[in-house]
Amino acid sequence: MVFPVQSNHLNLGALLVLAALLGSAIEHGLSPDMIILSDKARQFPILVHALCWVHAERGIRSLKGVTAQQRLEIEEVTLALWEYYRQLKAYRDSPTDAQKQRLTERFDEIFDKRYHRHYGLNLAMKQFCAHKEELLRVLDSPLLPLHTNAAEADIREYVTRRKISSGTRHDDGRRVRDLTGGQKGLGCR
Template sequence: MVVSDDAGQFRIGDHALCWVHAERLVHKLIPVTPDQRQAVDIMRQLIWWFYRDLKSYQRAPCPRHAAALRARFERLFKRRTGYVMLDRLLARLHRRKHELLRVLDRPEIPLHTNGSENDIRTFVTKRKISGGTVSEAGKNARDVLLGLMKTCIKLDVSFFRYLGDRLAIPTQESIPPLPDLVRQAAQA
């Protein structure tokens, strides 16, 4: 399952959309009149209430609750506010209903991309500081090491101890291969 911000390269297989990015589209609108400003404020509040209820659903999935959330989604995103740009955006989000409500069929998936965006933040920061890599080999080395480091962090394993173990630097205890640790964590 891929949860994305709607970037085309991630629209593959069983896809879900990030609610934070969806709401951000509403947040980015620039209302001109007080009525437009109020319409945006109300809509944002309704979206965040709906998001909170989706999170609640994840903790205790129930077919009746899922049906109620689907009906509420319809009311929320078919709403007409009188602010043309907001109404167009709501219609656009409504067309993506299946991807926004994927969590009702798969409660274990995240509602947002914050976790995966945090995973790549290290890469982006390093690229901005260093200006990127010079060769394909350098890019591959960077990607492999950052991937290993992030995996070690998620498994609460010292990255440097893991590297030392793989390079046969003597330590007090051996660290199992990462695939074994990932399987153990998944079973826990």
């Protein structure tokens, strides 16, 4: 799948520009089979997409549970999810077809469950199932990371500053921010 961006997320002009840029990149050697790992952000549904497990888990972590039974179910799913994550990491080190099959089946055992009177958890489980192919992309490409944390570390300070200051409101401020941010990346403080 090369460019499945939906036009309701971008205006037609932006969509055409992105399509032209991607087409040019592919024409100049970018593999159409390149895997893009993201947090499900709308700007990344290009080429072959993989989904970050840490971001996917947030849908479950955000649940609180009203009853003791709901809290227990959330805890059980969370434990099963992280145990499964560890199994995926182990698979990356020494992948086999048998392990791939077992992990695919285990995904369904964990996430294709429904919980009685627990709408929030059921919705989170549906999201995992809806994105199964993207979450299990690592089974076909074991070198693929399971999360985007390393990539996000580069931008974390910028986002924190932007949130604290409510963004930069003037062009001069943006230029200073961009210049000093670049110097920090080079080790200049």
